[in-house]
Amino acid sequence: MINHFFTVWCVMSTMRLIFQAYSMVFILGNLVASQLQSSGREDAVNTTIINFNNEKMQITWATRQLFPNENVSFFYTFDEGKHEVWKPCTTYLLDQNYNSGCLFKTEGPTLAISIRSSNGSKELFSKKLKADFYIKPSPPENVTFLWEEDTVTVSCNKPERNAWCLRLELQYKSKFDKEWQSRISKCCHVGDQGFDPRKCYSFRVRLKRLVPHCNVVKYSSDWEAETFWMNGMLLDSCDDDDVTPQSKTVIDLSYSLAVLLMVLILLILLCKWQRVQMSVLPAIPDPKYSFADLLNDHNGNLQEWLDKNDHVVLQTRLEYEEPESITEAESQQEDLKNSGTQGPLEKIFTFSGAAENNDIKAAEIACLIPASNTTAPFAGLHILMNDDMYVML
Numbered sequence: 001m002i003n004h005f006f007t008v009w010c011v012m013s014t015m016r017l018i019f020q021a022y023s024m025v026f027i028l029g030n031l032v033a034s035q036l037q038s039s040g041r042e043d044a045v046n047t048t049i050i051n052f053n054n055e056k057m058q059i060t061w062a063t064r065q066l067f068p069n070e071n072v073s074f075f076y077t078f079d080e081g082k083h084e085v086w087k088p089c090t091t092y093l094l095d096q097n098y099n100s101g102c103l104f105k106t107e108g109p110t111l112a113i114s115i116r117s118s119n120g121s122k123e124l125f126s127k128k129l130k131a132d133f134y135i136k137p138s139p140p141e142n143v144t145f146l147w148e149e150d151t152v153t154v155s156c157n158k159p160e161r162n163a164w165c166l167r168l169e170l171q172y173k174s175k176f177d178k179e180w181q182s183r184i185s186k187c188c189h190v191g192d193q194g195f196d197p198r199k200c201y202s203f204r205v206r207l208k209r210l211v212p213h214c215n216v217v218k219y220s221s222d223w224e225a226e227t228f229w230m231n232g233m234l235l236d237s238c239d240d241d242d243v244t245p246q247s248k249t250v251i252d253l254s255y256s257l258a259v260l261l262m263v264l265i266l267l268i269l270l271c272k273w274q275r276v277q278m279s280v281l282p283a284i285p286d287p288k289y290s291f292a293d294l295l296n297d298h299n300g301n302l303q304e305w306l307d308k309n310d311h312v313v314l315q316t317r318l319e320y321e322e323p324e325s326i327t328e329a330e331s332q333q334e335d336l337k338n339s340g341t342q343g344p345l346e347k348i349f350t351f352s353g354a355a356e357n358n359d360i361k362a363a364e365i366a367c368l369i370p371a372s373n374t375t376a377p378f379a380g381l382h383i384l385m386n387d388d389m390y391v392m393l
Contacts, residue, residue, distance in 0.1 A: 047113075050219070051106055051131050053138040054161070059113060060093060060101030061125075071098050072124060078108035078131075088112065104130060129336050136219040137166060137207040138190070143255055145203070147232035153191035154205055163187050165214035166207045174199045175238060184208070197231035199240035 038056040050058045063072065074089040093101030109132050115125040140156035154170050167185040176199070181193045187207065195201065204223045207217040228235040298305045 041162075046102075047127065049134045049217075050136050051127065051134040052136055054106055054132070054135055056103060057106050057111065057131065058093075058101065058103050061115065063095055063098045063100040067124070071118050073118055073120050074099065074102040075106060075114045075116060075120070076102070078110065079114050080110060085111070088120075133214070133216045133217060134219070135165075135209055136220040137209060139203055139221045139224045140207055141170065145207055145227075145229060145234075146191075147195075147229075150195045150197070151191060152195055152203075152229075153189060153194040154203070155189040156187075156205065156207075158188045158206075162214065166212050167210065168205060169208055169220070170203065170205050172201050172203045174201050180204075200230040200235060201227055202238060203227050203229060 046062065048058075048060045052058065057076075059074070059076075074092070075086040076089070076306070077084050077086050079085055080099070087097075087104075089104060090101035091103040092099045093103065109130060110128070111131045112128045113126065114123055116123050119359050142157045146153040152172075154168070156168060159166060164187075167184050168187050168190045170183045170185075170190045170192070172192075173180050174196075183190050185191070190205075204226045206221045206223050208220040209218070211218050230238075230240050298308075
């Protein structure tokens with residue numbers, strides 16, 4: 001029984017060693033196939049080879065240093081053996097009007113190139129290579145961000161071919177980071193934790209090809225468009241990253257309260273203004289309402305209106321009599337008494353004198369009706385008035 005287990009273990013170990021040896025031979029074979037296979041100038045000519053996502057090939061060379069004053073031509077083929085068909089370049093890349101590169105479609109895994117003289121008669125440089133070892137992947141597609149508390153997971157669509165050769169790289173930094181922090185994982189998701197929800201972070205992702213298992217050159221895709229996130233929310237930029245959502249809410253509430261306070265102050269000022277306006281500029285009564293009965297009931301007959309409304313007129317005049325006028329009249333009476341002279345009663349008409357005589361009506365008529373044979377000036381004329389005359393409006 002022990003011998004049986006030992007035999008199985010030996011067989012499994014041998015198979016493992018054989019598999020590892022086969023893998024090393026395969027990798028070394030690809031590397032050798034990708035080395036320069038040229039005639040005459042392989043040490044002098046350096047080319048840059050890029051296979052864009054296994055769709056287009058771009059091959060460039062330093063034409064000004066390698067082929068001065070000579071406009072070379074370029075040929076390529078993806079065929080092998082006896083069926084090689086060389087194709088001329090149709091899309092040249094120029095450097096000061098000299099051919100310095102060629103862009104063409106990827107048609108297979110093995111590529112042979114040839115740089116020749118301008119007329120194509122003389123070969124200046126040739127090379128065979130594995131096109132699959134120069135792949136530059138396209139940027140990741142449909143990138144999504146998943147936030148769970150302080151952990152961020154980034155995912156993208158999985159490529160249809162050779163996804164195992166790709167690695168997804170995530171870089172991020174906040175305002176307080178001087179350099180990008182990088183995380184790399186298998187295609188097609190990568191994550192990290194420890195993100196502060198109060199900070200705004202810049203994120204960018206790209207795909208990388210494994211070296212040396214899949215590429216002989218470290219090619220990575222272009223960076224996907226940079227995005228800005230804070231606490232799981234997508235932002236336009238991190239210019240306002242110091243303002244947290246909580247502080248934004250406080251600011252909004254403060255603005256609302258300030259507006260309400262201003263409206264309240266305006267209402268209070270409006271009410272105060274009405275009171276101030278009434279005290280500074282009191283309303284002036286319309287006289288047409290006070291003398292409406294004079295015009296309507298008495299047809300403008302002032303004497304008839306006074307006989308009927310003598311108590312109303314007297315009361316009104318008493319209410320609106322100014323203290324200064326009364327004081328002035330009293331002071332004039334004091335002066336007359338002190339001087340010992342008696343002036344005519346017609347010159348001084350005060351309600352106090354009428355009250356002392358207990359004859360209000362007589363005082364009022366004395367004020368309003370001119371005495372008999374009295375001359376009344378009117379518009380520069382002197383009119384003689386007697387007892388039978390009265391005023392008609």
